[in-house]
Amino acid sequence: MATLGELAKLIRSKNAGPFLLTFDVMFGDEATYRRVVASGVLTRARFAELYRIPESEVMFFRHDAARAIKISIPRPYVQCDLDDGDAYGGQQHAPLVELEVPD
Amino acid sequence: MTTEVRVLSATGMLGSGFLESSLERGVALAPHVIAADAGSTDGGPAYLGSGTPFFSREATARDLRLMLRARARLGVPMIVGSCGFGGGNAGVDWIRDIVLEIAREEGMHFRAALIRSEQDKAYLKRRLREGRILPLHPAPPLDEAVIERSAHIVGAMGHEPIVAALEAGAEVVLAGRATDTSLFAAVPLMRGAGAGPAWHAAKTLECGTAAVVQRKRPDCLFAWVREDHFDVAPCDPEMRCTPQSIASHTLYENADPFLVTEPSGVIDTTEATYEAIDDRSVRVRGSRFRPSERVTIKLEGAELAGYQSVIIAGVREPYILRQLDSWLDGMQARFAERAREVFGFGPGPGGYDLRIRVYGRDGVMGKLEPRRDELGHEVCLLITVTTARQETSRAVAKSFAHLALHYPIPEWGGLISGLAFPFTPAEMDRGPVYRFNLHHVVQPDDPLEMFRTEMLEV
Numbered sequence: 001m002a003t004l005g006e007l008a009k010l011i012r013s014k015n016a017g018p019f020l021l022t023f024d025v026m027f028g029d030e031a032t033y034r035r036v037v038a039s040g041v042l043t044r045a046r047f048a049e050l051y052r053i054p055e056s057e058v059m060f061f062r063h064d065a066a067r068a069i070k071i072s073i074p075r076p077y078v079q080c081d082l083d084d085g086d087a088y089g090g091q092q093h094a095p096l097v098e099l100e101v102p103d
Numbered sequence: 104m105t106t107e108v109r110v111l112s113a114t115g116m117l118g119s120g121f122l123e124s125s126l127e128r129g130v131a132l133a134p135h136v137i138a139a140d141a142g143s144t145d146g147g148p149a150y151l152g153s154g155t156p157f158f159s160r161e162a163t164a165r166d167l168r169l170m171l172r173a174r175a176r177l178g179v180p181m182i183v184g185s186c187g188f189g190g191g192n193a194g195v196d197w198i199r200d201i202v203l204e205i206a207r208e209e210g211m212h213f214r215a216a217l218i219r220s221e222q223d224k225a226y227l228k229r230r231l232r233e234g235r236i237l238p239l240h241p242a243p244p245l246d247e248a249v250i251e252r253s254a255h256i257v258g259a260m261g262h263e264p265i266v267a268a269l270e271a272g273a274e275v276v277l278a279g280r281a282t283d284t285s286l287f288a289a290v291p292l293m294r295g296a297g298a299g300p301a302w303h304a305a306k307t308l309e310c311g312t313a314a315v316v317q318r319k320r321p322d323c324l325f326a327w328v329r330e331d332h333f334d335v336a337p338c339d340p341e342m343r344c345t346p347q348s349i350a351s352h353t354l355y356e357n358a359d360p361f362l363v364t365e366p367s368g369v370i371d372t373t374e375a376t377y378e379a380i381d382d383r384s385v386r387v388r389g390s391r392f393r394p395s396e397r398v399t400i401k402l403e404g405a406e407l408a409g410y411q412s413v414i415i416a417g418v419r420e421p422y423i424l425r426q427l428d429s430w431l432d433g434m435q436a437r438f439a440e441r442a443r444e445v446f447g448f449g450p451g452p453g454g455y456d457l458r459i460r461v462y463g464r465d466g467v468m469g470k471l472e473p474r475r476d477e478l479g480h481e482v483c484l485l486i487t488v489t490t491a492r493q494e495t496s497r498a499v500a501k502s503f504a505h506l507a508l509h510y511p512i513p514e515w516g517g518l519i520s521g522l523a524f525p526f527t528p529a530e531m532d533r534g535p536v537y538r539f540n541l542h543h544v545v546q547p548d549d550p551l552e553m554f555r556t557e558m559l560e561v
Contacts, residue, residue: 016358018144018403018539019241024354026347051471063360065377066351072358074241076471080147081538082408082489083469085460087147091467095474 004042005097007032013093018079021089022072023047025096033067039101047071050095105329108291109134110304111338112324113170115311117141117183118158119321123169125338129323130173132338136290137174139166140283140309142185142194144403144539145356152254152405152537154193160201167198168205171275175211180269182276182286189405190280191255192221198277199559206561213275215559216268220279222256222402222553227545235546236402242542249406249540256404256541261366263550265289271558279554280403282365283309287326296328302370303390304333306363307352314352315342336384346377349385366401366550368394398550404541409456410493411533412500414486416507417523422514424478430521431459431484434510438503445502446495455499456489484522493532500530 005011009028016022025042027033036042044060051073059072077084086092111134114121118141129137142150146157156163167183174181187194195217202215228247230236236245243249250256257280266289268276278286287305292298304326307314312322315337323338336344353372354360363370374389423430435457439449448454463482465472486507488500508522508529547553 014356015145016356017542018148019239019542020358022354022356022358024351026351026354050473052473053471059358061360063350063354065375066347066354066360068351068354068360070354070360076469078243078539079144080149080536082456082458082487082536083460085467085469088145092471094468 001100001102003097004036004099004101007036007101011093011096013089013091015075015079015089016072019075020072021075021092022070023093023096024068024070026066026068030067036101037062037069041099041101042069042096106295108294108296108328110287110291110308110326110328111137112287112308112311112326113137113139114166114321114323115140115309115313116143116321117166118163120162120166121311121322122320122339125323126169126173128338129325130177132325134177134179134325135294136180136182137170138182138184138286139170140185140286141183141198142188142190142280146188148405148537148539151189151191151257151403152407153535154187154189154191154255156194156197157188163198164201164205167201168209171202171205171211172209174274175213180274180276180290182265182278182289184278184281184283184286186277186279189255190220190257192219192279195219195277195279202275202277203561211561213561214272215275215277215561216271216273217557217559218260218264218268218276218278219555219557220257220260220281220553222258224250224253224256226553227256230545236543237546239542239544243540245541245543249404253404253406253540254537256402258400258402258545258553259366260400260554261285261398261550262289262292263367264554264556266293267551268556269293273558275561284363284365284370291328297330298392299390300328300331300333300387302365302392303372303375303387304328304335306370307335307349310352310355312337312339312342313355314349315344316348317342332386332388334380334384334386343383344385346379346385349387350375350377364399366398368392397546399544399546400550400553402541402543402545404539405537406540408536408538409489409491410496411487411489411536412493412496412530413488413533414500414504414529415525416484416486416529417481417525418484418521419481419523420521422512423521424482426512427461427478427482430510430512434507437510438506441502441506442499446499454490455496457499457503458487460485489536493534497530497532501528504529
């Protein structure tokens with residue numbers, strides 16, 4: 001068992017404009033990318049469950065050339081609104097780092 | 104004869120810098136244009152709302168001076184977009200004044216175009232009534248009152264106003280809000296490069312060295328744009344682009360990694376292939392640009408949300424922590440009574456807005472936090488007070504800080520001090536705070552009608 005953080009080359013979140021958040025999970029080699037995709041630990045449904053948002057709000061992509069899984073969602077709060085605690089959206093990926101990926 | 108248009112991206116963000124040696128290497132490759140993006144929404148609504156720039160004048164002037172010298176030696180255009188960060192009129196004026204000062208000092212002469220993208224409110228209201236302003240997802244509600252109360256609204260121009268300025272002889276183009284890509288696509292499109300490669304190269308170039316394997320610093324990126332492909336490489340020999348680094352750049356700050364919507368169409372990289380030319384350069388084939396039936400111009404708006412004062416406080420006492428929410432709710436309810444006694448208003452519209460963010464629990468992620476039931480042995484509270492006037496926010500914050508400090512818990516008999524303030528006065532003024540209020544596009548009659556170009560002989 002390894003965590004997604006241990007397997008990925010980079011896990012990050014960022015604003016995609018003031019109204020959307022986007023998450024990139026990138027892998028250094030093809031085998032690890034394929035392993036994580038095949039494991040099913042990171043799917044649209046799993047992401048929606050982890051972040052407690054409706055699955056219909058989750059955009060989910062696999063980018064083979066970049067060896068990356070990408071997810072985009074509406075921001076929970078519009079960027080810099082009174083309840084927003086992350087102006088650049090750069091710290092929203094943390095729960096993904098600890099996801100466990102079966103061998 | 105095959106077309107080749109060479110584009111030098113000086114840096115991902117004007118004012119963040121680049122190595123002089125990298126710019127020199129880029130100049131030696133004989134670019135047809137030098138361009139840099141100077142703005143974004145990424146810093147938040149304060150920049151557009153207040154018209155203040157992100158970087159200092161010194162940092163911005165340093166980059167501009169080197170770029171202006173380089174363009175003068177080459178005799179090619181220089182394009183800067185989203186001037187002053189927010190891209191409003193104040194930002195264009197700010198960059199113009201810096202450029203004029205540099206030109207005076209350096210004895211430079213050129214024709215400059217200022218392209219303004221700040222929007223006329225009457226025009227937008229008319230387009231709204233005509234049903235030609237459409238929401239993107241997710242969009243805040245829009246009516247004429249939203250337009251009216253906006254501090255500033257800009258439209259993000261495509262390449263067309265830039266091309267028009269260059270065709271009118273502009274050698275230096277200072278654009279207001281523009282899509283990042285249009286700055287880099289304009290010259291390749293004018294000179295006959297393929298639209299797919301021109302736009303995909305532009306998307307790759309706009310963040311400078313963000314598209315390299317390991318970004319050591321903001322720096323120059325170079326592209327050779329041809330009919331059916333483009334090549335890209337960093338100017339610093341110590342940095343490298345690989346097929347993966349270029350492919351993955353389509354992910355950055357972009358909701359969809361394959362499709363990027365521009366005013367005049369969609370950049371489609373679904374079929375793109377990425378091939379290493381050598382250990383630091385990449386060739387990209389198969390990029391497409393699908394023209395739209397109608398031009399759409401994205402709007403960005405910022406309105407004043409009020410004036411804010413903030414309080415930072417720590418809590419370490421275990422008895423308080425185990426009832427943190429009820430303690431915070433209780434003190435806010437008590438304070439509402441106190442505020443009515445002192446100020447004649449309570450929380451809500453026309454009164455004050457008070458929020459308490461709990462770091463150590465869900466301060467960073469808010470409602471997305473899956474571990475919000477866990478609490479450490481101490482927490483940090485960030486308390487914000489927002490009202491229509493700075494003096495009022497400060498006065499409310501002063502009263503709240505005092506009441507909160509001594510707000511009791513049932514376990515202790517006697518006066519407590521339940522908050523650890525790291526400094527006093529506990530309240531600090533943040534000044535005006537803004538909110539983004541538009542996530543919409545306009546359908547103009549043509550791609551130029553929302554932008555105004557002024558030519559200057561420098």
